[in-house]
Amino acid sequence: MKGRVAVLPAYGGKFELREYPVPDPEPGAVLVKLMRAGVCGSDLHIWRGEMKEIYGSPPRDLTFGHEMCGRVERLGAGVSVDSAGQPLREGDRVTFLYFFPCGRCPVCLRDEMGSCPRKARANRVAGTAPYFNNAYGDYYYLRPGGFIFHIPDEVSDDVATPANCALAQVLYGLTRAGLRQGDTAVIQGAGGLGLNAVAVARDVGADRIIVLDRVASRLELARAFGADHALSLADLTTPERR
Numbered sequence: 001m002k003g004r005v006a007v008l009p010a011y012g013g014k015f016e017l018r019e020y021p022v023p024d025p026e027p028g029a030v031l032v033k034l035m036r037a038g039v040c041g042s043d044l045h046i047w048r049g050e051m052k053e054i055y056g057s058p059p060r061d062l063t064f065g066h067e068m069c070g071r072v073e074r075l076g077a078g079v080s081v082d083s084a085g086q087p088l089r090e091g092d093r094v095t096f097l098y099f100f101p102c103g104r105c106p107v108c109l110r111d112e113m114g115s116c117p118r119k120a121r122a123n124r125v126a127g128t129a130p131y132f133n134n135a136y137g138d139y140y141y142l143r144p145g146g147f148i149f150h151i152p153d154e155v156s157d158d159v160a161t162p163a164n165c166a167l168a169q170v171l172y173g174l175t176r177a178g179l180r181q182g183d184t185a186v187i188q189g190a191g192g193l194g195l196n197a198v199a200v201a202r203d204v205g206a207d208r209i210i211v212l213d214r215v216a217s218r219l220e221l222a223r224a225f226g227a228d229h230a231l232s233l234a235d236l237t238t239p240e241r242r
Contacts, residue, residue: 003138007126008062011049020131025076028144032094036161037135038067041192061126065135066098069151069160073139083147095160096140096148098122103145114172162192170196174204181205187227190218195225202226 001022006015025031045051046064055062072092082088101108101116108116122133132139142148151160170193179185185201187194190213201209202225210229211222219230 003132005063005126005131005134005138006065006136008047008064011052011057012047015136018126020127022132022139023130023141025074025079025141026144027077028079029076030072030079030088030094030096030142030146030148031074031076031132032070032096032140032142033073034068034070034135034138034140035093036069036157037065038161038165039065040067040162040165055124062124063126063134063136064124067162067165068098068135068140069093069095069157069163070140076144082149084149086150088148088150093151093157093160094148095151095164096142097146097164098135100143100146166192166196167200169193170200173197174200179204179206182207184208184210186210186212187222188212190215190222190227190230194218195221198222198225198227 002019003022004017004019007018008015023031042051043065046055046062049057070093072088072090072094075088075090080088082094088094098121099114100120101113102118103113105116105118107113113119124134130141132141134140151157174185174197179201181204183206185197185206185208187197187201187209190198190211194211194213195218198209198211208229209227210231211219211227212231212233213219213222214233216232219232222230
């Protein structure tokens with residue numbers, strides 16, 4: 001059986017669809033059939049060639065994308081539950097991490113796995129086994145030890161797809177900041193992360209949420225997401241007013 005992967009041969013160019021053999025999962029691994037993939041702002045930066053210090057110049061047949069969800073296609077030996085201990089079966093809808101912290105270093109043990117100095121990321125060069133390493137493809141190969149969770153039935157694929165990126169980042173950031181019920185939250189920027197921050201702050205029970213941006217349509221969305229005050233920096237032209 002083969003599957004497709006979207007490959008970027010040159011920055012700013014067209015993607016090519018290439019086929020690779022679909023691997024059987026090794027013990028502890030999970031093969032996921034992808035159903036949705038999102039386009040993160042960082043993906044646009046990669047495509048434009050604005051992250052060459054990480055991805056190289058010129059690129060080497062890049063594969064990327066990290067916002068995704070899918071269904072379990074095959075389970076490797078020894079995998080019977082998800083990372084929350086719930087039974088895991090073929091066909092289950094799942095979301096999962098796209099980086100792999102070691103889980104053992106002092107940083108991980110402080111529950112700061114995103115900062116793990118030993119964390120590994122998926123291979124971004126096309127044609128390297130197990131081939132399906134990123135979101136823009138038919139499958140995703142979750143290596144042994146990767147975190148994976150069921151998607152609740154009431155959560156749609158469209159909602160679940162970006163949850164492991166924007167929503168997770170905001171949840172982590174506001175948790176680290178110690179946001180509590182009754183607090184005031186000031187959110188600078190009403191892009192994807194900012195709007196998620198508004199929704200999370202409202203759900204936490206923030207007493208007052210203030211959003212700053214320059215774009216009127218973004219400020220309107222911020223109000224719809226629950227902001228109490230949406231202020232345009234275009235109207236606050238002096239340091240004193242700001």
